[in-house]
Amino acid sequence: MKKTIQLSAMAAILLAASTSISCNSSDNKNGAASGKSGSGDTYDLKFNLKPGAAYIYDMDVMQNVEAAGNSSTNNLYSKYTFNVKEAAEGNSKIEVVYDLMRMEMKSMGNTIKMSSEDQTPEAQGFRDMVNKPFSMTVSPEGKVVSIDGWESIEKSGAMKSEDLKQSMETSLNIFPDKAVKVGDTWKKDAAMSMQMFKMNISSTYTLTEVKGNIATITMDSEIKMGQDNNTQTNGMTMEMNGTQKGKMDVELNTGMTLTGNITQDIKGEMQVQGQKMPMNIKSEIKITGKQK
Numbered sequence: 253m254k255k256t257i258q259l260s261a262m263a264a265i266l267l268a269a270s271t272s273i274s275c276n277s278s279d280n281k282n283g284a285a286s287g288k289s290g291s292g293d294t295y296d297l298k299f300n301l302k303p304g305a306a307y308i309y310d311m312d313v314m315q316n317v318e319a320a321g322n323s324s325t326n327n328l329y330s331k332y333t334f335n336v337k338e339a340a341e342g343n344s345k346i347e348v349v350y351d352l353m354r355m356e357m358k359s360m361g362n363t364i365k366m367s368s369e370d371q372t373p374e375a376q377g378f379r380d381m382v383n384k385p386f387s388m389t390v391s392p393e394g395k396v397v398s399i400d401g402w403e404s405i406e407k408s409g410a411m412k413s414e415d416l417k418q419s420m421e422t423s424l425n426i427f428p429d430k431a432v433k434v435g436d437t438w439k440k441d442a443a444m445s446m447q448m449f450k451m452n453i454s455s456t457y458t459l460t461e462v463k464g465n466i467a468t469i470t471m472d473s474e475i476k477m478g479q480d481n482n483t484q485t486n487g488m489t490m491e492m493n494g495t496q497k498g499k500m501d502v503e504l505n506t507g508m509t510l511t512g513n514i515t516q517d518i519k520g521e522m523q524v525q526g527q528k529m530p531m532n533i534k535s536e537i538k539i540t541g542k543q544k
Contacts, residue, residue, distance in 0.1 A: 295462065298393060299427075311331075311538070312329050312537070313328040313537050313538075314535065315327070317532070318532040319529055324359035329353070334347070343391050346387060351383070352369070354367040355367075368381070368382040381405060381410060385401060394421070395421060395424075396425075418443070421442070426455070434459055434462055439454070441455075451476070451477055453474070453475050454476075455473040458470045465503055466502065467503075467504050469502060475493065489522070489523045491520050493519060495516070497514070498512065510540070510542075
């Protein structure tokens with residue numbers, strides 16, 4: 253139960269990183285941030301974080317799961333903080349702290365609630381993760397150069413440090429390799445693994461609008477777990493395919509995400525000891541952020 257709780261929490265929290273992008277507008281001095289952008293304005297989207305800055309995020313995930321004829325709902329709320337510690341040679345060192353986690357699961361008439369604030373044995377997985385700072389060094393392009401300080405959390409049963417690094421980079425490495433205008437699109441392919449599964453994610457991003465100091469970015473992704481990426485553990489295999497769509501409002505002068513809304517629809521099949529079990533997972537993720 254402890255490991256299941258930690259994996260569920262981490263999977264949801266990592267989704268939040270995909271909206272925590274930074275934008276540095278090359279045309280702000282020409283008035284792009286004072287009104288609606290013109291058709292010729294270009295924007296260099298990249299990480300441009302300043303030491304001493306801190307951002308607080310709230311994330312609410314509502315998930316509906318159908319498996320083997322049974323349905324359940326999971327609601328996960330989490331609060332976390334990004335503290336920018338250093339910026340050298342373009343890279344930023346960010347301290348990440350999970351401040352609070354709450355989860356409610358409803359299935360077959362039963363309800364389970366737990367929080368990192370609870371002192372029950374069932375909530376130990378959450379308590380092992382909150383108020384345990386770790387740091388990541390991120391390049392301007394969103395490449396995660398290193399993860400430090402996760403080892404003690406990993407020992408409690410959470411995901412491995414290398415898996416966390418890969419997952420963070422999947423979420424953060426989303427920037428185009430050149431300046432873009434409103435209406436431009438760019439593609440990113442990524443691979444993500446976490447404990448018992450691996451995914452290939454192919455995403456298309458679009459800069460849909462810049463109005464005042466706010467940039468709106470949409471994403472449209474395909475998620476695949478093909479034959480080469482099937483995970484087999486103790487006689488279990490899983491193959492899932494789906495889509496992910498999202499919209500983010502980002503403050504241009506700071507890069508801070510103000511709001512993010514993501515929907516996922518994933519379908520597939522799990523096979524346990526020769527018995528096949530169809531699965532359908534639909535998720536709604538809402539994220540809000542503000543400077544501390």
